[in-house]
Amino acid sequence: MGVGPEMAEPVNEQAAECCAQEGTLRKSHHSEKVKNNLISRLNRIEGQIRGIKGLIEKDTYCDDVLNQIASVQSALNGVGKLLLEHHLKSCVIERIQEGDMEVVTELMTTMNKLIK
Template sequence: MGDRDLAATPAGTDGAGACPRCGAYKHTPRSPELKRDVTRRINRVVGQLGGIRAMVEEDRYCGDVLTQLAAVESAVKAISRVVMRDHLETCVVERVRAGDAEVVDEVMDLFKKFM
């Protein structure tokens, strides 16, 4: 498998996420550009959420709060698309090339979460 996999996969891991016994996670190296982009986007969303909190505390108009919530939701979906694209172009391709067809089920489960 590629260098994106957990260096030493503990027994009992299901290949997706953390080991239920030891808590170890798969390791996924990301490019500095992707990290900067995703971090920038997340920081923007965090700022937007802080603004929405202030709007609620200030009893701002519900329609304005909902508009800002929709903007945050859209921004989070955009982050998900960026990470999904990277996952498909790297992790999934590597696993398919290595003959791991189970990755298709994992990807389908991920798609279900976004539909």
């Protein structure tokens, strides 16, 4: 799938503000809505982790703890999917349009880490 002239404009409202380069450091600049969504999800996950710690401290049946761990892993995958979607729709497209094909290698490396 190529990126043609029809993709010259940002594909969503976050695209223009997602990624900026300051020197050699790349930074994301998500909209407040996206950032708040990610933070809210991570706060819930943080609470789930504390809950799992409490279950272990209370000697809760292993299968129940393992089910809670699976729930946390699923929630983290959801955060990763959301972040990946916004990254693809903004940062990656923007860098490809700028002729920076290194972003594809970077993305593949990151995706390989995510799907281990």
